[in-house]
Amino acid sequence: MSQILSLRAEVQKLVEKARAEKHIKTSSQVEVYLTGILGSKDSESLSALLGVSAVNLMGIPSTSALEWNYESSLELDNGPIGIALGPATHSQCPRCWLYKAEKEDSLCTRCDQVTQAT
Numbered sequence: 001m002s003q004i005l006s007l008r009a010e011v012q013k014l015v016e017k018a019r020a021e022k023h024i025k026t027s028s029q030v031e032v033y034l035t036g037i038l039g040s041k042d043s044e045s046l047s048a049l050l051g052v053s054a055v056n057l058m059g060i061p062s063t064s065a066l067e068w069n070y071e072s073s074l075e076l077d078n079g080p081i082g083i084a085l086g087p088a089t090h091s092q093c094p095r096c097w098l099y100k101a102e103k104e105d106s107l108c109t110r111c112d113q114v115t116q117a118t
């Protein structure tokens with residue numbers, strides 16, 4: 001999946017910018033917004049591939065809605081892809097440390113399922 005690799009490289013560039021300007025420490029603290037045709041990948045597998053808190057495929061929010069943001073675009077086989085990077089809207093999960101929890105001091109969905117199963 002070379003398309004995903006070029007997308008990941010582009011997102012990584014934006015992550016580096018955000019890190020250089022001290023908005024974040026790791027890519028797990030960002031949320032990515034994408035527009036365009038990305039094949040059959042869903043947001044959950046994309047966020048894992050990109051190593052970010054979440055991937056939003058519903059479009060790019062107006063920049064004033066975000067605390068900070070970086071934008072870019074990419075030309076892939078299926079057409080142009082719009083990329084925006086903003087702060088993670090989720091809280092840090094106290095169990096796996098990923099920014100995937102719905103609210104402060106609560107577990108993310110995955111950890112919640114794991115702890116319920118035991």
Ligand SMILES: [Zn+2]
Nearest residue numbers: 093096108111
């Ligand atoms: Zn978790």
